Amino acid sequence: MTATATPRTNWAGNIAFAAPDFYRPASLAELRAVVARARQVRVLGTGHAFNDMADSPGAQVSLAGLPPEIEVDSAAGLVRVAAGLTYGDLASRLDRQRFAVRNLASLPHISVAGACATGTHGSGPANQNLSAAVTGLELVTADGDIVELNRGDDAFGGAVVHLGALGAVTRLILELVPSFEVSQRVYEDLPLDVLDDHFGEIMAGGYSVSMFTDWRAPRLTQLWIKSLAEDGTPPVTDEPWFTATPAPTARNPVPGLPAANSTAQLGEPGPWFERLPHFRPEFTPSAGDELQTEYLLPAEHAVDAVHALQRAGDRIAPMLRIGEIRTIAGDELWLSPAYRQDSVAFHFTWLPDTAAVLPVVTLIEQQLAPFGPRPHWGKIFTTPAADLHASYDRLPDFLDLARHYDPAGKFRNAYTARCLGR
Ligand SMILES: Cc1cc2nc3c(=O)[nH]c(=O)nc-3n(C[C@H](O)[C@H](O)[C@H](O)COP(=O)(O)OP(=O)(O)OC[C@H]3O[C@@H](n4cnc5c(N)ncnc54)[C@H](O)[C@@H]3O)c2cc1C
Numbered sequence: 530m531t532a533t534a535t536p537r538t539n540w541a542g543n544i545a546f547a548a549p550d551f552y553r554p555a556s557l558a559e560l561r562a563v564v565a566r567a568r569q570v571r572v573l574g575t576g577h578a579f580n581d582m583a584d585s586p587g588a589q590v591s592l593a594g595l596p597p598e599i600e601v602d603s604a605a606g607l608v609r610v611a612a613g614l615t616y617g618d619l620a621s622r623l624d625r626q627r628f629a630v631r632n633l634a635s636l637p638h639i640s641v642a643g644a645c646a647t648g649t650h651g652s653g654p655a656n657q658n659l660s661a662a663v664t665g666l667e668l669v670t671a672d673g674d675i676v677e678l679n680r681g682d683d684a685f686g687g688a689v690v691h692l693g694a695l696g697a698v699t700r701l702i703l704e705l706v707p708s709f710e711v712s713q714r715v716y717e718d719l720p721l722d723v724l725d726d727h728f729g730e731i732m733a734g735g736y737s738v739s740m741f742t743d744w745r746a747p748r749l750t751q752l753w754i755k756s757l758a759e760d761g762t763p764p765v766t767d768e769p770w771f772t773a774t775p776a777p778t779a780r781n782p783v784p785g786l787p788a789a790n791s792t793a794q795l796g797e798p799g800p801w802f803e804r805l806p807h808f809r810p811e812f813t814p815s816a817g818d819e820l821q822t823e824y825l826l827p828a829e830h831a832v833d834a835v836h837a838l839q840r841a842g843d844r845i846a847p848m849l850r851i852g853e854i855r856t857i858a859g860d861e862l863w864l865s866p867a868y869r870q871d872s873v874a875f876h877f878t879w880l881p882d883t884a885a886v887l888p889v890v891t892l893i894e895q896q897l898a899p900f901g902p903r904p905h906w907g908k909i910f911t912t913p914a915a916d917l918h919a920s921y922d923r924l925p926d927f928l929d930l931a932r933h934y935d936p937a938g939k940f941r942n943a944y945t946a947r948c949l950g951r
Contacts, residue, residue: 530559532588539576539583543820543883546573546581548589555594557669557699563590564697565673570939572697574643575615577636578907579821582647582692582944590697592642601626606705607664612642612698616659617810620802628705632656632737633805635853636814642698647907648690648865650874651805652755652855653737654729654828658867661860663689665702670695671939687923687930690864692906694945695934710758711736711804713794715780716773719749721835723771728831731771732856732873736760737805740854741782744842749773750851751782755805758798782807783816783851783878790814815878816850822890822909823876824902825866828856831873837896838875841889848889850878863923866903874905887911906948914950924949 532550539546548571554560564570569587576583583589592613599622600609608628610619616630617637623629632651634644641659643649650658665679666688676696678688688695721742724731732738735754742749752773767775779788779795788794790812792804808814815821826834835854838845845852853876857867866872877893879886891911894902903920904910918924928951931940938951945951 530554530563539578541579541820541881543579543881544581544584546584546589548585548587550588552588552590553594554590554592557595560590560592560595560697560699561669561673561675563588564669564671564939567939569941570697571693571942572642574613574640574646575638577639577643578647579909580907580944581942582907583643584944585942592697592699595699599623601628601705603628607702608705609700609702610641612640612700614641615639616641616644617802623705624708624800624802627708629708629801630659630662630703631706632659633802634659635807637802637806637808637810638814641701641703645689645701646691646693646698647905648862648867649907650855650857650867651737652739652857653735654732654856654871655858656737657858657860658865660689660862660865662703663701664704666698667700668696668698668934671935671937675699676934684930686861687863687927690862690906692864692945692949694931694940694949694951696940709801710798711755711801712758712796712798713792713804714754714756714796715776715794716752716754716770717750717776717780719752719771719773721747721749721839724835725832727771728835729828734770738856739782739807742852742854743784743846743849744838744852745846747839750784751776751780753782753807782853786816818881819850820879820881820883820886820909821877822879822886822893823874823905824893824897824910825857825872825874825905826897826900826902828871828873830900834873834875834897834900837899838893841892841896844889844892845877848879848882848886850880852877863927864906864921866905868921868923883909914948917948918950
């Protein structure tokens with residue numbers, strides 16, 4: 530198949546892809562041929578990463594043209610899904626069969642494969658990231674071979690959060706749960722010092738809880754509580770919650786943006802996939818004109834980390850649209866930012882000014898350093914490779930895996946060189 534060379538960027542527009550060739554195969558056979566023939570290659574999902582991880586010095590391949598198959602095994606509670614599908618596409622089709630995945634990120638627009646490749650997560654102290662639902666995957670490796678890995682295989686824990694460095698993932702098998710209903714309530718204005726004694730309790734106040742702050746004043750601007758409709762917690766009431774007041778109308782977590790872009794609130798129950806993300810599929814998620822950064826660290830340091838960030842509030846706030854705090858249960862995936870630790874995540878949605886944002890990102894890394902922050906692989910960070918190696922004790926094993934599946938380094942790029950030293 531022939532390459533096209535249209536100029537392309539990531540979703541945020543802050544990365545102009547340098548890959549000279551772009552392919553959109555329509556079949557597995559075409560994909561295998563593209564990968565086998567390329568000297569350098571990298572898969573592009575939906576391009577929502579904020580850094581250059583999806584770029585390649587050679588070919589870039591989109592799997593969006595492969596058949597969008599999903600195959601539900603009701604008895605086993607599993608779905609085999611084409612890697613290029615978005616969670617939005619997958620979710621509505623699963624729900625029609627009365628199934629769900631356990632959790633979703635803030636937006637449904639991202640591809641299943643791209644999200645799992647980076648350890649993308651939602652919130653909830655009992656909810657692991659989206660990659661943790663993977664029980665198997667199929668990938669086309671550097672020479673065009675098809676490799677299948679399943680939970681229980683030695684390499685499996687290294688292959689799920691793979692940063693695109695092992696091959697082109699064509700299909701994933703995900704664990705399912707029965708479809709469920711969620712209701713969402715937004716509360717406003719909570720003094721940050723309430724978190725000193727109640728952080729864990731507030732985060733456990735729903736199935737998935739997000740705290741928002743602009744770091745301008747010592748307060749949470751909003752709390753989004755997504756509760757299982759069957760639990761009814763917190764009750765639909767006009768009573769304050771930890772002194773936060775219920776928002777009287779629907780809200781958008783990003784200041785100045787319309788509530789219509791956000792999923793339904795005010796306690797109205799609805800299907801899991803229409804409540805767990807903050808943003809609706811038919812609108813641009815978040816602000817659109819933005820950059821993002823996020824760090825995960827052990828949940829027990831949450832309150833100390835809040836104080837550390839508060840001390841840098843005067844540097845953070847001027848560059849920030851909004852900050853979000855979430856929790857994620859630990860997992861066993863070698864490169865997962867929640868690897869073997871129940872985590873709190875501090876997220877920053879920035880104004881779209883890379884030069885002005887980068888020094889603040891470094892400052893945040895310094896503020897959080899005592900707590901062992903692991904950056905979100907798909908966002909903007911300046912963490913040196915040495916610190917990443919210190920954070921992930923299975924990183925050497927991951928590099929062995931990469932050498933095994935990709936001995937000539939076809940799937941290497943500037944990002945892997947910078948972050949992994951490969
Ligand atoms: C508005 C917005 C909101 C976000 N909200 C959240 C959130 O709530 N939680 C969170 O954790 N993250 C969030 N993110 C980050 C986002 O989830 C990640 O960057 C995710 O990786 C994006 O998926 P993608 O398909 O766009 O991946 P891409 O950016 O296209 O690619 C990411 C990486 O995956 C690799 N890759 C993609 N597909 C394949 C494949 N089939 N085979 C091999 N490698 C592949 C690429 O090579 C690249 O290395 C958000 C991003 C945006 C823009």
